[in-house]
Amino acid sequence: MILLKDCFAAAVPAGTTETGASRASSLSGAPDMRGTSGASGTPAAPAPAARRRFDLLRGVDILIDGRRIAKIAPSIEAPEGATVIDASSHVVLPGLVNTHHHFYQTLTRNLPAVQDAKLFDWLVYLYEIWKYLDPEAVYWSSMLAMAELAKTGCTLTTDHHYLYPAGFGGDIPSLQFRAAADIGLRFAPTRGSMSRSKKDGGLPPDTTVQDEDAILAHSEETLRRFHDPAPDAMRKVALAPCSPFSVSERLMRDSAALARRYGARIHTHLAETSDEDDYCVEVYGRRPLEVMRDCDFVGPDVWYAHGIFFNDGELDFLAKSGTGVAHCPSSNMRLGSGICRVREMLDRGVPVSLAVDGSASNDSSDMLGEVRQALLLQRIKYGAAGLTAGEAMYIATQGGARILGFDQAGAIAEGRLADLALFNVMKLEYAGALSDPLAALLFSGYSHGVDYLIVNGRQVVRRGLLVGADEEMIRRNALSACGRMYKKAGIL
Ligand SMILES: [Zn+2]
Numbered sequence: 001m002i003l004l005k006d007c008f009a010a011a012v013p014a015g016t017t018e019t020g021a022s023r024a025s026s027l028s029g030a031p032d033m034r035g036t037s038g039a040s041g042t043p044a045a046p047a048p049a050a051r052r053r054f055d056l057l058r059g060v061d062i063l064i065d066g067r068r069i070a071k072i073a074p075s076i077e078a079p080e081g082a083t084v085i086d087a088s089s090h091v092v093l094p095g096l097v098n099t100h101h102h103f104y105q106t107l108t109r110n111l112p113a114v115q116d117a118k119l120f121d122w123l124v125y126l127y128e129i130w131k132y133l134d135p136e137a138v139y140w141s142s143m144l145a146m147a148e149l150a151k152t153g154c155t156l157t158t159d160h161h162y163l164y165p166a167g168f169g170g171d172i173p174s175l176q177f178r179a180a181a182d183i184g185l186r187f188a189p190t191r192g193s194m195s196r197s198k199k200d201g202g203l204p205p206d207t208t209v210q211d212e213d214a215i216l217a218h219s220e221e222t223l224r225r226f227h228d229p230a231p232d233a234m235r236k237v238a239l240a241p242c243s244p245f246s247v248s249e250r251l252m253r254d255s256a257a258l259a260r261r262y263g264a265r266i267h268t269h270l271a272e273t274s275d276e277d278d279y280c281v282e283v284y285g286r287r288p289l290e291v292m293r294d295c296d297f298v299g300p301d302v303w304y305a306h307g308i309f310f311n312d313g314e315l316d317f318l319a320k321s322g323t324g325v326a327h328c329p330s331s332n333m334r335l336g337s338g339i340c341r342v343r344e345m346l347d348r349g350v351p352v353s354l355a356v357d358g359s360a361s362n363d364s365s366d367m368l369g370e371v372r373q374a375l376l377l378q379r380i381k382y383g384a385a386g387l388t389a390g391e392a393m394y395i396a397t398q399g400g401a402r403i404l405g406f407d408q409a410g411a412i413a414e415g416r417l418a419d420l421a422l423f424n425v426m427k428l429e430y431a432g433a434l435s436d437p438l439a440a441l442l443f444s445g446y447s448h449g450v451d452y453l454i455v456n457g458r459q460v461v462r463r464g465l466l467v468g469a470d471e472e473m474i475r476r477n478a479l480s481a482c483g484r485m486y487k488k489a490g491i492l
Contacts, residue, residue, distance in 0.1 A: 007087035089426035095155025095419035097400025102358030109363035135170030142179035148365035153421035162192025184460035190240030270304035324351035331357035353400035389439035
């Protein structure tokens with residue numbers, strides 16, 4: 001047992017429940033995506049979940065028993081043998097949820113040649129380095145990414161690993177699940193894929209794509225070995241063909257059908273750039289979301305990364321079909337891709353989550369920092385009330401947990417999973433900002449590190465340091481993996 005004493009807690013508001021009821025379960029009656037604002041021209045009513053705020057409880061204790069939050073109340077007496085943490089200086093958040101990443105990219109961040117490149121040029125350059133990925137690089141980049149995520153408040157993350165280079169010689173899902181267990185995070189990665197290389201009109205080199213039958217066979221094997229459909233699982237698997245410009249329609253369709261047979265979720269990149277719009281119209285004769293609809297790659301078990309270039313009719317379609325969007329503000333700014341219409345998505349009832357995206361386009365895995373980016377970026381587009389601190393926190397917690405299929409995570413309430421992030425706000429950088437301690441984490445401060453991170457009732461970060469892994473060893477091994485790849489690619 002763990003008892004957190006005397007904290008500020010960002011709890012689910014009293015008298016509310018999280019049912020996910022705003023999601024439609026059927027596509028029947030979905031509006032025409034080519035319309036500009038739906039058939040009637042009337043925007044859909046805002047979904048209740050989109051306006052949700054947190055109750056900031058002051059001076060409460062939180063008792064964790066096993067994997068769950070047992071009790072939230074003032075002055076709980078410590079049970080015998082309980083570990084007691086003085087949380088009187090801390091804001092306790094539900095663990096932040098990261099819904100899109102490419103862990104291996106931690107090894108190729110900030111490369112000078114593509115610091116100022118847009119997406120397609122950036123990809124073409126980096127593929128020539130990524131093709132030298134080896135098993136050690138996969139393990140240590142996963143350790144590095146998850147270490148950064150854990151230390152900045154993330155308790156649950158996915159990863160989108162779509163790169164299976166020829167002659168790789170390792171088992172990527174096993175390597176990644178081992179890293180997640182070593183760090184201690186709840187982990188729901190995707191089995192990604194690419195099948196359309198340069199010779200087929202795609203962007204990746206031939207040695208980084210796979211045969212589609214081999215992809216589907218390995219996808220099924222990965223689902224069988226690692227996917228746990230329980231809502232309180234430590235492990236889930238989703239299937240994630242990389243993008244409309246790196247796989248075929250057949251692989252999109254077959255991957256979606258296969259995932260559904262196992263009760264697993266489905267993911268891809270979509271509507272990230274105007275180049276992608278042009279590519280889809282030229283190659284498929286349809287816009288990206290129309291291609292997805294025709295592949296049955298839409299619905300409440302599907303989420304897309306980015307979603308910047310959806311038109312009004314497409315936003316209505318996402319809301320009606322319950323299809324989710326992982327918003328990646330830093331990556332979108334870094335690559336100059338554009339601004340996702342999060343405000344309008346929330347008002348329509350589109351499920352929205354938050355993500356840091358791969359570390360070659362962020363170039364960090366700073367989860368709390370990403371929530372601040374989301375808050376600020378919407379205000380560029382929609383004005384000073386474009387997104388509130390509560391809404392930004394909402395999409396980063398409950399929004400993400402729902403999109404990844406973990407309905408018992410993402411909120412502080414009795415009976416919920418004990419996934420919690422404790423930030424110390426009694427520090428110089430928060431002085432003067434504590435009239436609203438929860439919002440202070442986004443409006444003020446410059447260090448986004450947690451003091452404590454608890455996942456599934458276990459301490460993963462204690463006094464700012466990882467409990468289960470040696471941070472210096474992660475740093476050194478990640479650097480070695482970088483060195484090998486850069487040398488083979490001839491950029492050292
Ligand atoms: Zn991505």
